[in-house]
Amino acid sequence: xxxxxxxxxxxxxxxxxxxxxxxxxxxxxxxxxxxxxxxxxxxxxxxxxxxxxxxxxxxxxxxxxxxxxxxxxxxxxxxxxxxxxxxxxxxxxxxxxxxxxxxxxxxxxxxxxxxxxxxxxxxxxxxxxxxxxxxxxxxxxxxxxxxxxxxxxxxxxxxxxxxxxxxxxxxxxxxxxxxxxxxxxxxxxxxxxxxxxxxxxxxxxxxxxxxxxxxxxxxxxxxxxxxxxxxxxxxxxxxxxxxxxxxxxxxxxxxxxxxxxxxxxxxxxxxxxxxxxxxxxxxxxxxxxxxxxxxxxxxxxxxxxxxxxxxxxxxxxxxxxxxxxxxxxxxxxxxxxxxxxxxxxxxx
Numbered sequence: 001x002x003x004x005x006x007x008x009x010x011x012x013x014x015x016x017x018x019x020x021x022x023x024x025x026x027x028x029x030x031x032x033x034x035x036x037x038x039x040x041x042x043x044x045x046x047x048x049x050x051x052x053x054x055x056x057x058x059x060x061x062x063x064x065x066x067x068x069x070x071x072x073x074x075x076x077x078x079x080x081x082x083x084x085x086x087x088x089x090x091x092x093x094x095x096x097x098x099x100x101x102x103x104x105x106x107x108x109x110x111x112x113x114x115x116x117x118x119x120x121x122x123x124x125x126x127x128x129x130x131x132x133x134x135x136x137x138x139x140x141x142x143x144x145x146x147x148x149x150x151x152x153x154x155x156x157x158x159x160x161x162x163x164x165x166x167x168x169x170x171x172x173x174x175x176x177x178x179x180x181x182x183x184x185x186x187x188x189x190x191x192x193x194x195x196x197x198x199x200x201x202x203x204x205x206x207x208x209x210x211x212x213x214x215x216x217x218x219x220x221x222x223x224x225x226x227x228x229x230x231x232x233x234x235x236x237x238x239x240x241x242x243x244x245x246x247x248x249x250x251x252x253x254x255x256x257x258x259x260x261x262x263x264x265x266x267x268x269x270x271x272x273x274x275x276x277x278x279x280x281x282x283x284x285x286x287x288x289x290x291x292x293x294x295x296x297x298x299x300x301x302x303x304x305x306x307x308x309x310x311x312x313x314x315x316x317x318x319x320x321x322x323x324x325x326x327x328x329x330x331x332x333x334x335x336x337x338x339x340x341x342x343x344x345x346x347x348x
Contacts, residue, residue, distance in 0.1 A: 013132075013182075014112050015058050017049060018101035019120035020066025020092040034068040035235065036120040037075060039304060041247035042271035042288050045234050046072070048123045048247075050080060056128035058116065059085050062108040064101040066092045097206030103193045112186045117209075119179035123243050125230035132182065137223040139213070140180035142231045150176035151210045153225060161223040164210040166203045177210070178231040185221055192216050237320055244304055245269075245286035273307070290323060298329075 019036040036046040050061065061080075065072045069091060076087055092104045102109065102117065109115050116132070118124075124140065131138065139161065141153055147168070153175040154163040164177070183189050192215035195201075201211055217223065232243035248269035266272075267284030273291040282299045289295070290307030298314040305311065306323030313329040321327065 012060075013058065013114035013116055014060040014062060014108065015053050015116045015118060016062045016064065016102065016105050016109060017046070017118055017120045018064040018092070018098055018105075019046060019072050020064050020069065020095050020101055021121065034065075034072055037071060038234065038240065039288065039290060039306065040123065040232075040234060040240060040244050042273075042290075044075065045123060046075065046120060047079070049118055049120065050076075050085075052124065052128055053116070053118065054083075054085065056132050058132075061085060061087045062105050063087065063089050063120075064092050064105050065089055066095050066101075097202070098209045099193055099196060099207035099212050102209070102212075103190075103197055103207070106190045106193065109186045110190045113184075115183050115186045115189070117181040117183070121233065121235050122179035123232040123234060123247070124178060124180060124228050126180075126226070126228040131180070131226050134182065134224065134226060135184075137184050137216075137221065138182045138226045139223060140178045140228050140231075141175045141225045142178050142228050143174050144176040145174070147171040147174045147176055151208070152176060155225060159225055161213075161217065161225060164213050164217070166208045166210040175225065176231075178228050179233075180228070181209075181213075185216070188216055188219060188221060192219070240320060241286075241302060241304065241318060244288055245302065248286055248288065267301075 019034060021035055037044040040048065063072060063076060069089070073089055081087060088108060090105045090108065092101045095101070098119070126140065131140070139153060144150060148171050149167060151164060151166045152168055152171050152173050153161055154173045155175065156162050189212065192212045195215055196211050197207055201207070203211055213223065230246065232239055234240045234243055248271055262279035264278050264280065265282045267282070269286060270284045271288040272278070272283070273289060273293070275292045276289050277294045280297045281295050283295065284301060286302045287300050287305070289305045290309070292307055293305055293309045295311045298311045298316070300311070300314070300316045303316045303319040303321065305321045306325060308323050309321060309325040309327070311321070311327050314327050315329065
């Protein structure tokens with residue numbers, strides 16, 4: 001699960017991670033677990049986030065929980081408190097946007113020298129140590145093809161932030177905010193949150209972080225940008241599977257070659273929990289299978305399979321299967337002559 005971090009420089013800043021959202025775009029998986037605990041490449045989204053930040057030297061965390069928050073608390077306390085991380089939890093209720101989530105955590109933020117904010121449904125590929133070394137306020141960004149779907153940053157010729165807009169109808173920039181922010185003036189940040197909430201300033205029906213940052217800019221607080229290598233917004237099935245495939249390409253996830261499965265072909269990269277039982281199957285590429293799952297007489301590619309599930313006679317591609325699931329496909333007995341084509345994909 002979490003990595004075994006060696007000794008690392010510990011930053012005094014605190015990381016605040018909002019994980020209160022319902023995750024409606026990932027239903028039905030988020031009916032029974034929060035979005036941040038949906039697995040990608042062998043571990044929950046939240047574990048990828050925390051592991052990245054800890055590898056950069058951060059050991060203080062505040063999690064803003066809400067929907068199924070007890071499961072977030074149980075996961076963090078089970079896997080991270082034992083590693084000596086300092087963790088605290090605050091509750092967001094009702095849920096009225098990211099800025100409101102951070103308002104709920106204002107007492108954990110206000111008196112810090114620096115604070116790092118990272119959204120709980122985003123996996124990033126970046127040099128976290130270099131990001132943390134930036135001496136000024138810095139926002140993670142990446143160029144995108146459809147900027148109107150995101151919070152957008154407009155910069156000047158010196159790469160200083162001059163304006164931020166949430167999902168603009170006519171974008172003036174293709175630089176999207178990717179969900180990681182390092183702020184050097186937490187006191188002003190909290191005051192800016194209190195201002196927009198106190199004045200009821202909502203954009204698209206919610207209290208937006210972009211409006212808080214614009215309030216800080218209006219107070220002449222300077223901000224820069226930090227381009228990230230890759231960015232996976234795991235709030236949708238398609239991006240979840242894309243992140244799974246790319247993360248599995250790392251050698252640490254190609255563990256199936258260490259195991260022997262009965263009459264089975266493994267096509268890396270894959271991540272298969274040690275307790276899985278697999279026979280008469282083809283697995284991979286880009287497949288992650290959770291603990292104690294059984295796969296028999298099946299073909300699985302480009303998919304995520306949860307823990308404690310059973311697949312029999314299944315052909316899966318581009319699928320996300322939850323935990324404690326039983327899937328039995330149709331079984332055929334065929335006697336086929338020459339020059340015949342059968343295409344089951346066109347049926348139904």
